[in-house]
Amino acid sequence: MKLIPDISSEKLIHLYKQMWLIRLFDERLEQFFAKGLMHGTTHLSVGQEATAVGACAVLKDADKITSTHRGHGHSIAKGAYVDKMMAEMFGKITGYCKGKGGSMHIADLDRGNLGANGIVGGGIPLAVGAALTAHMKKLNYVTVCFFGDGATNEGSFHEAVNLASIWDLPVVFFCENNQYGMSSSISEMVNIEHIAERALAYGIPSVIVDGNDLIEVMNETYKATERARKGGGPTLIEAKTYRWKGHSKSDGLKYRTHEEEREWRKKDPIIRFEKVLVEEGILTKKKAKALVLEANQEIDAAVEFAKNSPMPPKDELLTDVYA
């Protein structure tokens, strides 16, 4: 294991459990939606756990992130409470947005999470704004901006990356290239091989990482955040990964093959990291099993908390809204 940031064995074990927490949280949501117990829509990041956990692992509490419509993993990785997240998904008053926002509005300012975003590419200018604030007020935090491959075809991506570049802002652009937008393969939507190539147009460095390799994600995000902290400006990281599930709750997955899905499932980021930890003598198979059980129990407790929480009262209807 070639790990560049100084991360203790205890923290590595914590990261392993965090990846399970993300997977089990999203799989539980899938069941609730299928049973009609949860409403609206949701986007699951099963299979992509290493990008959220790896990138957030090298961040300090004061550092910020912006997230996407596929954001539960980012929130959990930045330290959100799963019970408040689950309550939000059930529309309960105890949720992060008092039950008014749902999946795509979960934000946790106390932990530096500036929020999920239903607008594809919407978080990118927000991240640059947060970085500009740090720069102007001489605050020593960096912002990691998560977005998908599809989002790099939005104008907001190009405008925001350019500004961050000319102003040398402390931001890391983290593209989770899961190979697809809603149903379109990124290979048909851009005329370049790698999203990372787009950095060249804005004069910033870029790197391609195996997004299912937690160690590689941590190493490259660490280098990019250190560079940003020292005034070196932004970096574009392209993490190649794959979403195992459909785009959102109703998706027949007609646009890709079972064979492709099988190939990616073999690269399961959690199992790969577990193997590394076992080989390094940091984790035993038995302890790994116990951690999965613990994560599952945390999700059970979150569901209990959410189900037992009250719905928002009528007089909450017009609070915290702008129009």
Ligand SMILES: Cc1ncc(C[n+]2csc(CCOP(=O)(O)OP(=O)(O)O)c2C)c(N)n1
């Ligand atoms: C501005 C905007 N355009 C279109 C949509 C509809 N939409 C929601 S998610 C999505 C695909 C985004 O793909 P990507 O950025 O790769 O993220 P992924 O879903 O793969 O995580 C689209 C087109 C939207 N929410 N916002």
Ligand SMILES: [Mg+2]
């Ligand atoms: Mg995508």
